[in-house]
Amino acid sequence: MSFTKKIVSLVSAASMASALVSAVPSVYAEDSSALLINEICTQNKTSYTDSYGKASDWIELLNAGSSAMDISGYGLSDDPAAGAVFSFPSGTVLGAGQRILVIASKEPSDGSELHTGFSLSKSGDTVILYDKSGNAVQTVEIPSLKEDETYGRAPDGGSSFAKMEATPLAENKSAxxxxxxxxxxxxxxxxxxxxxxxxxxxxxxxxxxxxxxxxxxxxxxxxxxxxxxxxSSEPNVYSKYQHDNTAQSIILSTNYKASSALFDKxxxxxxxxxxxxxxxxxxxxxxxxxxPQDKLKFYTDIPVVSMVTDPDNLFDPDKGIYVCGNQFLEWKKNNPGAFKSEWDADNVANFFSKGKAWERPASITLFENGELGFSQEMGIRIKGASTRNSQSKSFNIFARSEYGDSKLNYTLLEDNVSKITGKKVKKYDSFSLRAVGWVDRMRELAVTDPLKKLDDLATYDSRRCMLFIDGELWGMYDLMEKCSDYYIQSNYDIPAENAAIIKNGELEEGTDADYDEIEDISDYCEKNDLSRKEAYEYVASRIDIDSIILHYCAGLYLGTWDWPNYNYMMWKNKGEPIEGNPYSDGKWRFGTFDLDYSAGLTYASFGGVQGYAHDSFRKMDKSVNDTPTTIFHALLDNEEFRNRFAATFSSFATDVYEPEKMVAIIDSQEQQYMPYMVMMSWRWNSGTPKKDYSGYSADETAYYHKELNTMRDFFRNRPEYAMKFMKEYLGLSSETAFLTVKADKGGTVKLNGSILSLSDGKWAGSLKKGDKVTVSAAPDTGYTFGGWTGAVTSSDTEISFTVQNDSVISCAFMRNSFEKGDLNSDGSVSVADMLLLQKHILGNQSFDEEIWNRADMDGDSCVDSLDMVLLRKKVIAGR
The missing domain is CATH 2.60.40 (Immunoglobulin-like)
Structure with missing residues (x-):
């Protein structure tokens, strides 16, 4: 493409094609300081449409001098290390006081429009202007911008930048x-x-x-x-909403009357x-x-979330998402005598309405330890199924560019780490606030805690908080992860655009072809005998076997009621496999969530027995033939799968949900959250807040303590019953015993001379009672053997014992102390470590958290080329 000398006229964005005209001055200014990056749009929606019909981002440059400038050879980039990615073509002239628009897209330039070859991030980016010699003469650091918001010079052509409304090819209009x-x-x-x-x-x-x-x-x-x-002593306003047979009722039935007590504000x-x-x-x-200080202490000991939105967004009869609304009254009018329970999937009410049309803007602020954590404009929707009809409703929270930043850049959940890198997840596109309004909700946090540690099963990390809505106490909530493509990216290092997700039988992310794939696998399982090796291996090539086993072990062991073809997720990477990432192999994997109807809750269908004595394998009857249980049923016809399932299920009794471990978790949560459980009850069940926030008397906590004891009893007694039911279902002998071998990272373990494959740090297998086994441990380089505990306690690397009952034996490996730069853990810093660091910087080598810390030579919480320079110096100095 060739350009003749051109002057860019001051014109509207709509007529940019006529902006390049041929009037040529005889003298051009050479002062590069006169050429200014004047305005940048990183999230264009309506301010400009390019020649390809796209709402691309753009960069406006202004000639602030008194003479025309030949800007041929000047360049732009978004990467300081790359130099000028885009250069103005020969013959480009900008008149005095005039401006030119460059489109930040990867489309090629045409005769009427210039395109940079790079795009800009709406979450913040950098634009650099280079002179004809390749020198960087201006650098603009762009903050996160909303839709059609720009970052420009204020005043126009001035020295300071500010956020403003978009004015392409026109004078900047300061916000x-x-x-x-x-x-x-x-x-x-x-x-x-x-x-x-x-x-x-x-x-x-x-x-x-x-x-x-x-x-x-x-x-x-x-x-x-x-x-x-x-x-707090002022009258309640938003807490007064109840059921009153109007469009502003917050539930459909008539069993909720708002408390007259005055709640904290x-x-x-x-x-x-x-x-x-x-x-x-x-x-x-x-x-x-x-x-007062006692109240502040009460709210300092737990995270507090303030959700603020115009009250009409919650309670208006037409657009309020928290009330039944006029649409419910209209439905009742047109259906006299009809009744809908909270379980009906086709309920007609504002709070049962879903989708983007029922999302409302809100300001979300989190306080931790009494200090401000973050405050961000976000979108809110009502969350859940039947619980939408609860008075204390749950919310999904979305970070979107239309409100501000498209991500929440905050360590929302301290213990939430990537399965690949081991680093904390510090960015979220969404999360949920799930009301802990009933006794069943007290189960979620306890039973999920052990599942989080299973690498092959997805679940949601969470913590408790107290929620205030529009300044009024709403109660205790679980602040938790939310299923999304970005959840897959942050937890499993799979690009969000490559995540396919099916949740509760509905396609959440991906294409119809991804959904059809699962249905095809289900059909294949129904029509083929998976006891045949070829058929089993075909399904195992499409479904991650360990993941489906863990999902069904969790549901069956916990006696989950609203399950198995509900409260599940399946996901996969639909892109190319990623070297070093076992989750990128394209197989479907499972996620387990919403475990509140479990761990001791009983129902009429249980036959009058305690929850721990209920045979949940009844749910595996062949009449339960919906996807994905059809796949699980078929897999059980294969002996290899059946044995793996039985062995893993036994580890839930002896390890994952080991009784005393679970009792300790429940004890800890009771001690930490009992005051807030009571407060939640007062808030929603006509209670009166107690002035003394230091503690609660026994009678006030008796109801909750009893329910927590039900959970304790479940975990103490469940192993006996669960193992009995599993053996009966699979037709195993009562003489079968299961051995679980656990081991830390840092070595190999052998059983009777064979190396064990330690998935999630453990192996489980079946034996006969009375069998004698020998286990041995060999630490890797850089590790030391730390001994055996469990069924046998010993410091010998090799031990033998007789298996009498289901049992667990644990092997400890301890990492030796290493200095900075020793990335291969061989006790020295050498060229081999430099090669590892080079691979990591190029994206071909992943580090766990400890090795990553050793690679961070300069301690700036970033592993990059600067660390390579320091590592090279250390290697040279050590020679």
């Missing part, structure tokens, strides 16, 4: 600056003369009822400090500045917990 709060969101003692001041060059409008100050009838013009005090201040020309700034939302 109205947000009002500045004198106090950050946080916890404050209830002292006299505590007041909030706001400042802005424009007029400030604010509200104290969580409504939007740019549209609310209650908005006031700020003129004096806003007093801050403990509002925070002060929510929402403010926006309004310019002289009538434009508003973005709304700023802050939450202040002003309370």
């Amino acid at each position: 109205v600056a947000e009002p500045v709060f004198s106090m950050t969101s946080g916890f404050y003692g209830n002292t006299d003369n505590l007041a909030l001041s706001l400042s802005s060059e424009d007029t400030i409008y604010y509200t104290l009822d969580s409504t939007d100050p740019t549209t609310s009838e209650t908005a006031k013009v700020y003129s004096a400090d806003i007093p801050l005090y403990d509002r 925070a002060t929510v201040v929402r403010a926006a500045a309004k310019s002289a020309d009538g434009r508003f700034s973005p709304v700023v939302t802050n939450t202040y917990f002003v309370m």
Whole structure:
């Protein structure tokens, strides 16, 4: 493509094609400082359509000088290490005071439009301008931007940058600056003369009822400090919603009446500045917990989430997502005498409505240890199935670019780590707030804790928090991961665009072909005998065997009621396999979640026995023939699979849900969360909050303690019954005993001379009672053998014993102490370590957390080429 000398005229974006004209001045300025990166759009939706018909991002440059400039050879890049990725073609001239738009896309340039060859990230990026000699003359660090929000010079052509509305090829129009709060969101003692001041060059409008100050009838013009005090003694507003046969009922049935008790409250201040020309700034939302010290201590000992949204988004009859709404009343009118229970899948109500149309904007703020963790504008929806009809509803929370950042950059769950890198997950596209409103919800956190440690079974990490909505106490919630393509990326290092997910029989991510694949596998299982090696191996090439075994072991052992073809997930990588990533092989894997109806809860269908004595294998009757249980049924016809399943199931009794371990988990959770369980009950069951937050009397906790004891009894007694039912179902002899061998990373273990394959750090197999076995341990280089515990305690590397009952034996390997740079754990720092680091930097070698820390030579929490320089120096110095 050739260009003649051109002057770029100041024109509208719509007529950019005519911007390149042939009027040529005789003299061109050579001062590169006159050429400015003036405005950048990283999330264009409507501000500009390129010649390919796409809403591509763009970069505007301005000639701020008094003479025309020949900018041929000037370049742009988004990567400082790459140099100029794009260069202006020969003959490109920019007139004095005029501007040019360059499209940030990978499409080729054409005669009317220039394309950079690179795109920009909406979550923040860098743009560098290079002069004709290849020198970087300007660098602009772009923050995260909303849709059609830009980052530009304010004023136009000036030295400072600010977020603003998009004005491609026109003078920058500075956004109205947000009002500045004198106090950050946080916890404050209830002292006299505590007041909030706001400042802005424009007029400030604010509200104290969580409504939007740019549209609310209650908005006031700020003129004096806003007093801050403990509002808990003030009348409830949003907590008063109940069932009252109107469109604002929060449940469909008539069994909920709001408590008259006064619940704890925070002060929510929402403010926006309004310019002289009538434009508003973005709304700023802050939450202040002003309370006596005992209350502050109560809320300091647990994370607190403040969810703030215009109350109409929750309670308006037409658009409120928390109420049954006018659509329910209309349905009742047209269906006189009809009744729908909370279990009906086709319920007609606002809070049963799903999809993006029923998502509402909200400000989400998290406090930890009384300190501000994060505050971000996000989207909220009602979560769940039948629980949507509960008075304490659950929420899904979404980070979206239309609200601000498309990701939440925060360590939301401290113990949540990638299965591949071992590093903490520090970025989320979504999460859930699940109400802990019933006794069954107390089970989720306890029973999920051991499952998180199983590499081949996906589940959701979580922790408890207290939720306030629009400044009023809502109660205890589980803050937990949410199923999404990004969940697969952050947990399994699979690119989000390559994740296929089927959840509860519905396609969540992927294509119809992915869904059809599962149905095809199910059909194959129904029509073929999987006792045949060829048929079994075909299914094993499509389904991860360890994963499906763990999923069904969990559901059967826990006696999960709303299961097996519900509360499950299947996922796979539909892209190319990734070297070193075992989860990228294209096989379908399972996830298990929503385990509240388990671990001791009993139902009429249980036949009047305790939960631990219920034969959950009845759920495996051949009449349960929906996917994925059809696949599991067929696999059980194969002896190899049957033996693997039986051995793994035994490890749930002896290891995964070992009784005393589970009792300890339940004890810990009771001690930590009992005050908040009681508070949740008071909030939703007509209770009266106690003034003394230091503890609760025995009668107040008796109900919850009894239910927790039901869980303890379940885990103490379940092994005997579960193993009996499993052996009967599989037709195994009562003389069969199962041995589980556990081992730390750092060595190999042999059983009767054969090396064991230790999936998730353990092996399980069946033997006959009375069999004598020999196990031996050999530590890897850099590790030391630490001894045997469990069925046998010994410091000898090889031991023999007789198996009498189902038992567990554990082998300890301890990593030796290593210095920085010793990446192969051989006790020295050498060229071999440099080769490993080079592979890691190039993306061909993954490190676990400990080796990654040793590779971080400069301690900047990043492993890169700078660490290679320091490692090379250390190797040279050591020679």
